[in-house]
Amino acid sequence: MNKIRKALDNLNRTMSDTHPNELIPFEDFLKIMNEKPHQVIRNIFQVFYDMIRYYIEEGVDEYPGDPESIHYVYYDCNRLFVEDADHPFFADRLFANRFINHIEALRRGAQQNKIYIFDGPPGCGKSTFLNNLLKKYETYANTPEGMRYETVWRLSRKALGSYHNHNNNPMLDNLYRILSVTSPAKETLDVNNEERPNEQEEAYEEDLYAHDLQEDYIDVPCPSHEHPLLIIPKRYRRQLFDDLFENDEFKWRLFTDKAYEWVFRDKPCTICSSLYQALLGKLQSPEEVFKMVYVRPYHFNRRLGQGISVFNPGDKPMRQSTMTNPMLQRRINEILRDSNQVNYIFSRYAKTNNGIYALMDIKSHNVERLMELHNIISEGIHKVEDIEENVNSLFFALMNPEDKKNIHGLQSFSDRIEYIQILYVLDLNTEVEIYKNIFGKQIVDSFLPRVLHNFARVIISSRLNQKSEALLEWIGDPSKYRLYCDPNLHLLKMEIYTGYIPKWLSDEDRKSFTAKVRRKILAESETEGKKGFSGRDSIKIFNEFYSSSARTDKLINMSTLCNYFTKIRADLSESIPPGFLESLLRMYDYTVLHEVKESLYNYNEAQISRDIQNYLFAVNFELGVKETCPYTGEHLEITDEFLWGIENRLLGGNVSDARRKEFRSETQKIYAAKTLTQEILLEGTPIVDTQLYQDLYERYVYTLKEKVLDPFLKNENFRQAIKDYGKDAFKTYDKRIREDVTFLMNNLSKKSRYTEQGAKEVCMYVIDNNLASKFSNP
Structure with missing residues (x-):
């Protein structure tokens, strides 16, 4: 039992730490905001941007020094779309750049209500993309990095001098309770044809009501999840921030950046505005009003439609378009002694205010929902009976090309639609x-x-x-x-x-x-x-x-x-x-032919260097003379055969005599005019570092690699030795063949990442398909 109790205590403590529900007084909230302004002062657009940047780091430019770069970079989207996903979405480089550009524009520009439609052909992964995006947003919004705060009013009976203090008059109490039953909120339920409570339910509500009268306060959560800062009247916000923050970078951005215009422009929801005015009228002191303002973390839950609501085409519209809380309305009316000051009614859009509202495919019932969003997206306001409801949400939708006809003709709506294409993978x-x-x-x-x-x-x-x-x-x-x-x-x-x-x-x-x-x-x-x-x-x-x-x-x-x-x-x-x-x-x-050639190439680099230095020296003399090369110290007999042997490696064996003589003459002129007089004598450059030497060296190596397979292709033992590599039979081959094959296998493994089996098979592929002959005259 002790172990069970300990386990439950640990679980309770861990879960409590993960989901703190304690209300924070407005004054303490201002302290938190002063310490972490970047995190606290954010609307849905800024949080969404921060979420993307939390999961996707800065892009990698493989060519950082390229002056013609257009910042087409690699973004690792795995943390956002792949990790912890039941069905991963793989964003190719094109879509990742397109998506990030839209996100950057969303944060930079003046934020206005739009609907972002992800448009693409069937089978491109649109649904998977949006589901994973919403899942990661829900996860991020419920972490300390993504936490946001919403307003909760805590109405104190003591401070407001509630009617509860005069409960010694049963007649007045009964009269007030009768008036409360006929409040606008109750009438709203009747208008929507909701069934009236039966006698047992009425009795249950009466018991709860009686219990409520014994409480010191009632909590009234803002159904629109309004940001607590908006409770402050607009004309006083700039002064508050000026007093609260030092003259630092954040304060400058707050007062100048378009991303923060909402802080000075937006109004609180109608319910919060009504409560503020009602309380101010009773208390006659803004300070006393703000003592009743509390905040709490804005928890997102897609399954409950809290902060995130997703509608599929087959989801039928709700019968009840206006929502309320009759019991809470009665509490508010009782504590304010006025049933007309605050109407606690709202629509389903309030649940996703400062959140995300998404439509999966624009067809069937989702066409109606999109049409209903027309005025909301244009004005940012939704009419709920007599009151206006703020709607500042991110609106997402998925659309197939054939569904565009469903919004055809809505010209006034088109400028509010931002299309983001999700296409078949091209990377x-x-x-x-x-x-x-x-x-x-x-x-x-x-x-x-x-x-x-x-x-x-x-x-x-x-x-x-x-x-x-x-x-x-x-x-x-x-x-x-x-x-x-x-x-x-x-x-x-x-x-x-x-x-x-x-x-x-x-x-x-x-x-x-x-x-x-x-x-x-x-x-x-x-x-x-x-x-x-x-x-x-x-x-x-x-x-x-x-x-x-x-x-x-x-x-x-x-x-x-x-x-x-x-x-x-x-x-x-x-x-x-x-x-x-x-x-x-x-x-x-x-490509594989050159891989094999590169891996088989095993010539003596020092010998190549000596050949080129001797050749550069020899082309300056007549045939038949004997000279000592100052660069290598070797005694040379300069004959046509001597020069031809090196030129065969520089030019290949199929070059005409005329081309050889022409090449010989060109090399001598460059050597005499630039290499010797300017680079060696004037600048003191070693011959192996001169431009002419480097050009001849590259040409020499290239020609050797091109012909490196020729001796082996005619040797059947070489082909068979490759097949037997790694087997006991390989030991029976000539030492030179074993060395060449082993050298080839090791290089293919090191340079081209082949496995032993892969190296053997690619060599057989090159030999059996006679690729050397196929590309002998490319």
């Missing part, structure tokens, strides 16, 4: 993350590197426009990048959408990739992602592909991928741009 990294989330991260182990991302490229290609005017204007002739890209430049656009600037772009195109060009390319994304394979389609296609292709003894390669889209599911190729698969395969083949 290939995000598309891959979706597969990993649904099917497990282990799926990566079933693919050769790049193949999984290439599957995502195929899916995304169906969502892009056929032609890109912005890319064609920038690149000009796409054929110059045929080894890396497709004729429609879709592969280039996908890289740019991920925030990556490909290294294979020429220097000229890289320089002309200006901010203006980038904005044009990104602007095209607004018209893409509306067709092609939807999110649900892509998951279904991947599931079928993976289930039929994944094996334990072999990794999925590009041949498997292409075969799936061209033969197994040839019907899918109708949605893929013509020639895209061929270009994707060519890009992949060219």
Whole structure:
């Protein structure tokens, strides 16, 4: 029993700490505000902005020194949309930037009521996005970082001299209670055809009423969750803040920033205004009135419609449009002795005032709800019988393209609608993350590197426009990048959408990739992602592909991928741009060929350096002479064969004699005019640091890498040794072959992150598909 009591005590203490319900006097609230003004003085727009920034940190710019940057950065949205979510929403880079830009504009601009409609095709994840967004907002709003305060009036019977002090006159007491029953609040219930209480309920209410008369005070919560600062009359607020805050940065922002205009502009709800005026009339002292003003944390609960209300199209409208609390109305009337001063009536919009009101799809009953929001969004006011109710909420809605007809013709409403597009994913990294989330991260182990991302490229290609005017204007002739890209430049656009600037772009195109060009390319994304394979389609296609292709003894390669889209599911190729698969395969083949070549390259760097230094010295002499190179100290016999041997590595073996002589002459002129006279003699630059040496070194290494596979392709033992790598049979091969294969496997693992199995299979792919010959004359 002691353990149970201890456990319950700990639970009670923890839950009490998590959900403090104690009312705070207005004076203590001002102290809290003085200590944490940034947190306390916030409306729904500012809190929503702070919530987004709480979960999404500053964006990462992969090219911080780029003068043409347009701040198209990477935002990690996982904490907002993925973590702790039953159904994660993966925001691609395009949507994340679009969303953050809207959030920044929401906070910067003069805040007015608008409805933010998230517009997108079916299957793009709109519902998942909004549900996760609202869930995180509810979580944040109920934490110390997101806490806000609402007004509660604590009406003191003693201070107001309640009728309770004269209860020795039963006749007057009965007369007053009869008048209370016929209060406007009770009449409201009758008008709405609500059933009258039966005798038992009336008796129960009478008992409660009698008990209420014994209490020292009654608490009247503001149904509109009004910010406590708004209780202060507008003309006195600036003076209060001037006295309360030091002349610091926050005070300057409070008085100048548009985000804080609401503090000086907004009025409290009608109920709070009525209570303030009624109390001031009785107490004749603002100080005494504010002693009855208390605050408490504004707790959000979507399921109860408290602070967040979400309506689905099938949710029927409420029968009762006006709400009240008859018992509380009687208390107010009794303590103020006047049934006309404060009418405690409100609408359902009060429950989400300073909160979020959301419509899931504009169809069926939600069309009616949207029409009802017309005047509310325009004026920020809702009429509840005779009183005006403030409505300062964030209004969200989801809409499919075909539902736009439901709001067609409402021109006066259109300027109050802010569309934010949620489209099919166009960022290939995000598309891959979706597969990993649904099917497990282990799926990566079933693919050769790049193949999984290439599957995502195929899916995304169906969502892009056929032609890109912005890319064609920038690149000009796409054929110059045929080894890396497709004729429609879709592969280039996908890289740019991920925030990556490909290294294979020429220097000229890289320089002309200006901010203006980038904005044009990104602007095209607004018209893409509306067709092609939807999110649900892509998951279904991947599931079928993976289930039929994944094996334990072999990794999925590009041949498997292409075969799936061209033969197994040839019907899918109708949605893929013509020639895209061929270009994707060519890009992949060219890339992996160079990976293998780079990993097999094992030439002596010191020998390369000596060859280039000897060559630079030798081209200055006639053939047949013997000289000692001052850079290497080697004795050289300068013959055509000597020069040809080095030129073969610099230019390749298929170059004509005329081209060799031309290259030899050009090199000598540059060496004599610039390298020797200016860089070496005048500036004292070592020969290995001169520009000519660096150019020849890069050319030498490139040519060696291009031809590095040639000796091995003709050796069947080399191919078989790769297959036997890691097995006992590998020990039977010649030492040189074992060293070369081991060197190749290790480099593929270190430089390109291949597993041992992946390294073996990619080498076999390169050899069996004869990729070296395929790209021998690119």
